[in-house]
Amino acid sequence: MKTDIILAGVGGQGILSIAAIIGVAAMDSNLQVKQAEVHGMSQRGGAVQSHMRISDSTIASDLIPLGKADLILSVEPMESLRYLPWLGPEGWLVTNSVPFVNIPDYPALDSIHDEIRHLPRHILIDADAMARDLKSARSSNIIMLGAASPFLNIPYQCLENGIKKIFGKKGEKVVESNISALAAGRQFAEQNK
């Protein structure tokens, strides 16, 4: 069993915190993990990605080969498309539909959403609206993690435990609202996949 994931977003959007939870959850399930991150220049509002590899056997490369990713998990719709050359023939693309516009030539949002809808296996989710409905505006990344959870090959319980571990220091309330966010994302994916 192996799951190769490309996490995508814009510097500052917090994809590494998603990676941290997946990492803890994978270790909890006795899986091996390698995770290549982007630090430095592009963290200043540029395109960032992280290659995350989970497996029950030895992982060689820190980078995922082209056409081999099982999942692209993106917190920004245009960024989700940037990494399509890495997506495998059976792979899923899970992305937030809400754009992060910090460039003058950001393409028309409709055409981005169209490109995503044309993919055979995709989940397009307005995680920001969902987070507002849950009254925890900052949990949209965890909603995205929930939406990706059916494709991670990690027991759902382990993801919940991961959230407890990572957010534990911030108190019961924060943990609870993030666990609800995870569940909401999961439910959306189950209904729309």
Next chain:
Amino acid sequence: MQKLVLLGDEAIAQGAIDGGLSGIYAYPGTPSTEITEYVLNSKQARELNIHSEWTANEKTAMEAALGMSYAGKRSMTCMKHVGLNVAADPFMNSAMTGVNGGMLIVAADDPSMHSSQNEQDSRVYGNFALLPVLEPANQQECYDMAYEGLRLSEQFGIPVLIRLTTRLAHSRAVVCRRELIHQRSLSLPQSQNQFILLPAYARNRYKKLLALQPEMTKHAESSKYNEYIDGLDKSLGIVACGIAYNYLLENFENLQCPYPIVKIGQYPLPDELLTRLAQACSTLLVLEDGYPVVEDKLKGYYPQTIIVKGRLDGTLPRDGELNPDVVAVALGNQVRPGIKKPDLVANRPPELCSGCGHRDMFDALNEAMAEFIGNRAFSDIGCYTLGALAPYNSICSCVDMGASITMAKGAADAGLSPSVAVIGDSTFTHSGLTGLLDCVNSQSPVTIIISDNETTGMTGGQDSAAFQKLESMCAGIGVEPEHLHVVIPLKKNHEEMVSLFKQEFAYQGVSVIIARRECIQTLSRRKKAGKAE
């Protein structure tokens, strides 16, 4: 033993801590920054009383590390590859003096220039200085090489260079720790002359260093980091250095490579292992991240009948970091990319944060410079280098730390007017001070803008050595008080800044304008921390 999930950088730090380190000195630089940050934040390091510190630049860091080694304790200095240029003088000469306590030098290279001006390969420096080089292939080797490297340094009596690249520096995996080794106690070198490189002594030290070379090769020959891994298919022999080994294995079912491999993790190169490979296989493929260092060495070393392939003959790209795909092509494997990236996907380059003081400084600078068509400010390395991009397009240079001031001086000497430099506070204390002294001593007509965000922003907000010292330093160097100004880069001060810039452009001597406003990233972190308390 305890297992931890660590970045390659962090694994090096933990390995050195557990290996009996007493002090670490560094100047930040991607992708090396997280090594020192890890030690600075480590509770264990604090309890062990390990001295950890950001220094003014890489040269001062390396010299301090050498001083700690002189005093008998184990030390480490870390830098990005171009930092080793700055520290090249103490680096080359530390090979001549040798060490007392073990000393590790970590250079993190950045092939593909993710966050750098070039992709120079620090193994060349190792070879140049005649020092042993360790090159980890994974996070566990990062840990082990730091842990063992300190003792290897003591065994040979010279510093040891660890070279890694961005990909490993910034990738996480599980690392298994080893037993804590006690720090060494204070003890001076046995020879009084060891560290005095007077010609007469230096000639002796050099002979010693040369005499060590065969021993170093012998050690590399039996090192666990250099391994001959046999394969049945002798049509190709593969030399895989450091992280390239992973990209090689990635290309085979169950990670089983059919070809014989020599895996390299320690230099000087193990001649015997490589010769054995060349005797078994008439075609060799060299996989190495960075420059074709090993390939170049093997080419022409063996009889002409042995073909050596790699970056030099086009089997692999000459530039850029390796990845599983370029290695696949070199092996003759098919690469099957997924769907093409849609044309509508736009580039998203990095940018200055909204609310950043550099933005207001550039807005004012652009207006003041508008009448001098084609003339843009010399600049330097830091967040403010993003002033090169739209919408600012304010600067004409970014070469090496400190070069803005000295290039502006040279251009002023050539007759350019106004000749303007834009430099950050940390870059100024790193390498700008001496250039300013040159300007003052020759009364060069330059306007120097120190864009002071009171931190080392680009690398994540480390303390700046310039903090609260800029005015007194500039005055001390001899900048006249009437031409030393401080402004707050805010929109409401735009007009004030524009007219000040124009006024100083007209002055035919040295002016320094400090545009000071705290980095909004450190400000918001400080506010959050304040709230939490």
